[in-house]
Amino acid sequence: MKTFGSKLFCLLFCAVFMLIAVRGNAVDFKVKGAFDVSFETSNVIPLGVKGSDSFQALQRLRFQLDAVASENVSGSLIVTVGTNGQYWGSAKDGAALGGDGSNVVGIRAAYIDWRVPQTETKIRMGIQPLLLPGFVTDWSAVYGQFTSGITVNSPIYENNDFSIGSTFFWGRPYNDNSQNTQGGRLEKNYLDNLDVFALVLPIKAEGIKISPWGMYALIGENSLRGINDNASQREPAIYAPRGGLMPILGSGMNYFQTFEKNYRNAGNTWGNGWWGGLTVNLSQWEPWDVAVEGTYGRVDMGELKNYTQFDPKGAGKTFQLLRQGWYAAMRVDYKLGWGTPGVLAWYGSGDDDNPYNGSERLPVFNTPWPVTPLGFGGGFFDLDSWKVLGHNPGGMMGFVGSIKDVSFIDDLKHTLKLAYFHGTNSSDMPRKANMVSYPTRADGPMAYLTTTDHAWEASLSNTYKIYENLQVNLEGAYVKLHLDSDTWRGAQDSQFDDNWRVSVSFRYTF
Structure with a gap:
């Protein structure tokens, strides 16, 4: 059935392009x-761990x-061939001998845009990029x-x-994914x-x-159940928000172990999430560019109630499933003719030394926060190995110095970054929360830094435009982690x- 579905999709896709060729009278297709195409060598997940290769080629x-x-009505479809990347030689990715995989095509976005008649109000409906300002x-x-x-x-x-x-x-990030069993009854x-x-x-x-912005989330008690719990997968974007909200x-337990196997009911049919923020960009003092948020x-x-995972002796206490926190950040860039030196700094609140009262870190959904490459x-390429430290500023403070878009040769640009990160979580938390293993990639931060932990990062990214629509990037990054x-x-x-990580990536845009 999967092969049939893949072939049917290809037939429909070809039919669409035939329509493009003849062009309808009322619709303009673009x-x-x-x-x-990228080649990388790294020791960062999914590479370099015990039993894994340190080199991969993917596309x-x-x-x-x-x-x-018309200017009032349009529709868009974004299709991905190689949803999580086609890793050369992988049969399930359709990149092995013969190259006829069945699970390599996915829908990234599908939406319609329309304008409310006689107004300037625009509406977009469907699968689309939803992004808060930053x-x-x-x-x-x-x-x-x-x-x-x-x-x-x-x-x-x-x-x-x-x-x-x-x-x-x-x-609506999640709905209709769970098959929860309560009292022997399938719900x-x-x-x-989750809305x-x-x-x-x-x-x-x-x-x-x-x-200025605000956001509210209505979170059903089963909304984070039933979604992918496989930590070995290359892309944890679907289930990683569980670790960002909890x-x-x-x-060392993850969400699946805690809620699917050991604990069922948190005594709260609906959870609630609240966020508020302000982000400002000042560019009137050129060549200075300043942003704060x-x-x-x-x-x-x-x-x-009677949660036993924080006490090695098994003494149960009430565990508040509460996470609340804040962060503040600032960026200052100075644009010169040959490049843009700048600094970026932030502080994110961290956990105190009481695991039972919840977390004092900023709750977040999984989002590719582009501070440093590794x-x-x-x-440069979001499927290359990344996220040694995380995808959000919570529980950490950081300072990043950079020189961006340095160019001494036509069509060749360089970006150099040097960064220091320090934890803001209490150093007593690993002991008091009985963290006998380090937090997992699937259901927690990529790294949990306390006030006794820190990390350094250095990276250099070089991009050369070979032709108008083709560029190549050579990127190297190193993170020194001290726990x-x-x-x-x-x-x-x-x-x-x-x-x-060292990677060479080619990008053709059309």
Whole structure:
């Protein structure tokens, strides 16, 4: 059936392109996209661990088909060939001998855009990129993912260079994934929807952008169950939000072990999440470019009574499934003719020394926060090894110095980054939360740094434009991770002190 479905999809896809060739009278079709081929060697997951290779070659094709009926109505489809990358030689990725895989094509986005008649209000409906504002890294630290939902954009006030707008979106990241068993009774697709509602008020004037925003999440008690719990998969984007919304669970346990096997009910049918933030970008003092932002968030999922995973003797206490925290960040760049030197710094609140009262870190969904190439999500190609440290600023403070887009030769640019990161979580948490193993990649932070832990990162990215539509990137990154042995009591031995990656990537855009 999978092979038949794949072939049927290809036939439908060919039919669409036949329509493009003949062009309908009412609809104008446009195609754009990117084809990436990358070669890398690394010791970062999924490479370099015991029993794994340290070299891989992979590729991915993404293209967007726009069907434009008029300036008022259009539809878009983004298709990915190699959803999580086609790893050369992998049969299941369709990249082995013969190259006829069945699970390599996926829908990245599918939505319609339309304008409300007689107004300037624009609506987008379908699977689409939903992104909260963030001017420090040009990405949100809380929510930035392709999600099924609706976005409404409408101007509020405009006068010359000054404008106030409004953007509202409703997204449904999860629904109908669980098959929860309660008292021997199967409760399929019950209380398992997670919905987010956000409002952004972008304010723009000459040389300044200000975006206050707020978001609410309605979280069903089963909404984070039933989704992929396989930590060995290459891309944990689907299930990683569980670790971003929950406190540390103790005993090295992940969400699946705690809630699917050991604990069923948190005594709270619906959980609630609240976030608020402000991000500002100042560019009127050229060549200076300054951005500042701050965010607070709180997620309450109820409580677990008689929770025993924090006490090696098995003494049960009430565990508050509460996570609330904040972060503040600032970026300053100075644009010169040959490049842009700059600094970026942030502070994120960390856990105190009481695991039972929940977490004091900022709750977040999985989002590729592009601070540095290997520690976070800022590499040239997002499928290369990354995220040694995390995908959000919670529980950590950091300082990044950079020189971006340095160019002394035509069509060749370099970006150098040097960074230092220090934990803000209590150094007593690993012991008091009985963290006998280091937090997993699947259901927790990529790294959990306490006040006794730190890391350094150095990276160099070089991009050369071979032709107008073809560029090659050579990128190298190194992360030195220091986990205090007295704090972690042997749990740190599962982590590499020296983390590295070297990659060569080719990108063809059309």
